[in-house]
Amino acid sequence: MYLREDTTPPRLDRWIAHAFTPDRLTTTLTALAHATAAAAKAAAAGTPDEDQARRTLKECDKRLARYRAALAAGADPTVVTQWISADATTSAAWSVRSNILRART
Numbered sequence: 001m002y003l004r005e006d007t008t009p010p011r012l013d014r015w016i017a018h019a020f021t022p023d024r025l026t027t028t029l030t031a032l033a034h035a036t037a038a039a040a041k042a043a044a045a046g047t048p049d050e051d052q053a054r055r056t057l058k059e060c061d062k063r064l065a066r067y068r069a070a071l072a073a074g075a076d077p078t079v080v081t082q083w084i085s086a087d088a089t090t091s092a093a094w095s096v097r098s099n100i101l102r103a104r105t
Contacts, residue, residue: 053098060091 003012019028064087071080 047101050098050101053094053101056094057091057098060087060094063087064091 008016018024064084067080067084067087071077
């Protein structure tokens with residue numbers, strides 16, 4: 001995080017100065033390390049909506065791979081194109097939703 005020094009409120013400036021005094025430095029750095037680890041764990045876990053988006057995108061990718069294989073095996077291109085179009089639309093919608101959910105955190 002970046003804070004311009006000329007806009008830092010005096011109270012915050014005093015708190016920072018106190019938190020990083022030699023006798024509190026170890027405590028402050030330990031707290032920062034724990035907070036960073038907890039934030040990383042929470043971000044990795046994701047919300048139920050993010051999990052649903054990931055699962056849906058993974059399912060679409062699997063189906064698209066099967067559709068490509070069906071085309072290679074000689075399936076009707078018109079039918080397969082309709083399947084691909086439907087899944088591509090679903091995938092795009094969930095990708096947008098996933099990006100919005102990530103931007104909120």
